[in-house]
Amino acid sequence: MKELLTKAEITHKLTKSEIIQLLSTDAINEELFKAADRVRKQYVGDAVHLRALIEFSNYCRQNCCYCGLRHSNEKIDRYRLDAATIIEFAENAKNMGYKTVVLQSGEDMSFTADKLIFIISEIKKLDVAITLSIGERPYAEYKAFREAGADRYLLRIETTNRELYKKYDPDMDYDNRMRCLKDLKSLGYELGTGSLIGLPDQTVEDLADDILFFSEIGADMIGMGPFIPNPDTPLAAAEGGTFTRAIKMLAITRLLMPDVNIPATTAMETLNPEGRMIALQSGANVVMPNVTEGDYRKKYLLYPGKICINDSPFKCINCITAKIKSIGRYVSEDYGYRAKR
Ligand code: 5AD
Ligand code: SF4
Ligand code: FES
Numbered sequence: 001m002k003e004l005l006t007k008a009e010i011t012h013k014l015t016k017s018e019i020i021q022l023l024s025t026d027a028i029n030e031e032l033f034k035a036a037d038r039v040r041k042q043y044v045g046d047a048v049h050l051r052a053l054i055e056f057s058n059y060c061r062q063n064c065c066y067c068g069l070r071h072s073n074e075k076i077d078r079y080r081l082d083a084a085t086i087i088e089f090a091e092n093a094k095n096m097g098y099k100t101v102v103l104q105s106g107e108d109m110s111f112t113a114d115k116l117i118f119i120i121s122e123i124k125k126l127d128v129a130i131t132l133s134i135g136e137r138p139y140a141e142y143k144a145f146r147e148a149g150a151d152r153y154l155l156r157i158e159t160t161n162r163e164l165y166k167k168y169d170p171d172m173d174y175d176n177r178m179r180c181l182k183d184l185k186s187l188g189y190e191l192g193t194g195s196l197i198g199l200p201d202q203t204v205e206d207l208a209d210d211i212l213f214f215s216e217i218g219a220d221m222i223g224m225g226p227f228i229p230n231p232d233t234p235l236a237a238a239e240g241g242t243f244t245r246a247i248k249m250l251a252i253t254r255l256l257m258p259d260v261n262i263p264a265t266t267a268m269e270t271l272n273p274e275g276r277m278i279a280l281q282s283g284a285n286v287v288m289p290n291v292t293e294g295d296y297r298k299k300y301l302l303y304p305g306k307i308c309i310n311d312s313p314f315k316c317i318n319c320i321t322a323k324i325k326s327i328g329r330y331v332s333e334d335y336g337y338r339a340k341r
Pocket of ligand 2: 060061062063064067068069070071105106107135
């Protein structure tokens with residue numbers, strides 16, 4: 001087992017069955033996390049990139065069985081911010097020192113291409129990198145957003161097991177999602193993808209396939225987190241993913257993709273109060289603090305127990321900056337593009 005780790009640390013290559021072996025034992029977790037931490041330090045250094053997350057609409061036309069934003073969920077209080085408010089939140093983020101703004105929402109088609117182009121081009125004037133996380137759209141729109149100034153796009157594949165995908169993303173089409181990922185890549189976006197860890201019936205084989213997929217598609221950013229059952233969804237009674245398994249997936253991904261950007265995700269911190277710091281010490285190099293103001297954070301409820309729902313943007317940036325320093329790391333002052341090596 002330890003030879004596997006040494007091989008991964010030096011060559012950044014593992015076969016599917018080797019990934020499965022690592023995922024299937026907890027005997028060398030600490031060594032795995034330390035190896036991922038060394039590779040992180042060697043390739044992307046001690047800088048932690050902060051991305052300012054704006055959750056601008058919780059309307060969604062999709063019906064993913066795991067997600068609180070699914071359109072069949074009538075218990076959620078829906079909101080959408082107007083363009084002026086979104087731009088104001090972005091300005092506030094810029095003034096707090098953020099170099100990247102992430103615009104995230106459900107698949108809310110009332111945000112037409114024209115509306116989004118306006119918002120993107122206004123925010124671009126602030127001289128920040130812009131990441132979009134707004135789901136599946138046609139090629140022409142992805143192209144127009146890119147031309148308006150969007151630099152990056154997050155679209156998780158969620159699971160590479162087609163059967164599970166069909167089951168848990170009933171209204172969606174795996175091939176179209178793949179089409180979106182390829183379109184985004186071809187348009188020159190920095191591409192972010194990732195998966196949910198611990199969906200019911202998801203196996204270690206599936207998880208190994210996910211990691212191999214991230215590499216195949218040429219992702220620049222990989223966002224992963226444990227699946228956390230939401231009581232207002234069809235998967236309410238599911239068991240959910242574990243923190244340890246999520247960190248193991250993160251660490252193996254870092255070993256195999258040494259120069260990509262990997263966030264310490266909010267879902268990890270939901271399962272463990274030190275989750276993001278543990279992730280940063282197991283391969284991650286990005287954190288995405290919330291800069292949405294007011295009551296909206298509470299309403300953007302993908303899963304229960306979401307952190308920071310009663311905190312302000314100011315509180316979060318101070319909190320996270322202090323935590324990053326406490327583990328001997330520092331907040332990056334650049335835009336945080338992938339440092340390709
Ligand atoms: N638990 C954890 N993550 C979830 N997401 C959606 N629902 C859940 C849940 N119940 C994730 C999806 C989506 C991202 C924005 O949030 O992976 O891509
Ligand atoms: Fe909509 Fe995304 Fe939630 Fe699916 S995961 S219901 S697409 S917000
Ligand atoms: Fe929000 Fe710590 S990051 S309070």
